[in-house]
Amino acid sequence: MASAEWSVADMVAAAVRLYVKEGRRPLLPSTDPSDFGLHFSQFSLEGLDPREKVMELGSRSFFLCLKPPATVHAPSPSCSSDGASRVRDREAPARAGAGPAWASYMQFWPMM
Template structure:
């Protein structure tokens, strides 16, 4: 006879909070039930920072803080494959999803967390900065190259059999002939 899970211990990290909320729930519970339980427990324990609102519909559950897509509220906990989650607040302008009033394709588009929208905004801003930083790195490297060429000196044999030193822009020909001043 196979052992059957009766309860799950789940860790829910809430955005900007220091520690995870530990919630014990039935495997048959849904993601929406977990969100409601985690928010209720967080408020009951009086954790800091205080949540600006305690309505579970204002929050989304993710596998981690780096996951852009939120979990489906109707999915069973036993089907998720993880026991650690991240709870973050939805944006104020984002309407809660009501599956009974919309088609499944439009609800999936709205159900994805605002995290994906934020990631798109950041990537649009970041691309010009990356190009600018690349330009600055190339500029710095070319300046270093010019400075290195200026500081190189070459020792040559003098006409009287002695040595003379040539200064200025000298290309590296042989390491034995170069002195760095």
């Protein structure tokens, strides 16, 4: 149960901590709460402001989403297609042993 005074960042930290503590699957690619954000919908591209109070959001249902790496948004000088550079950037961690390849496709974890 969340406190009325919690911010979005507090909610994310509590959700990640609980997910890891309970040993839920799929395993999270990171246990650092700053790597995640809350969204109103799994289809929403805009994350909620981490400083905003949860009680002021007007909803009790959110999705915990992995933030994209900063390199995904940087234009690739060697490739004119932004989509191709995103695919390359997503595949690189999987090849480097960062976890199973299927985990990169699971970007959204529902939260109650």
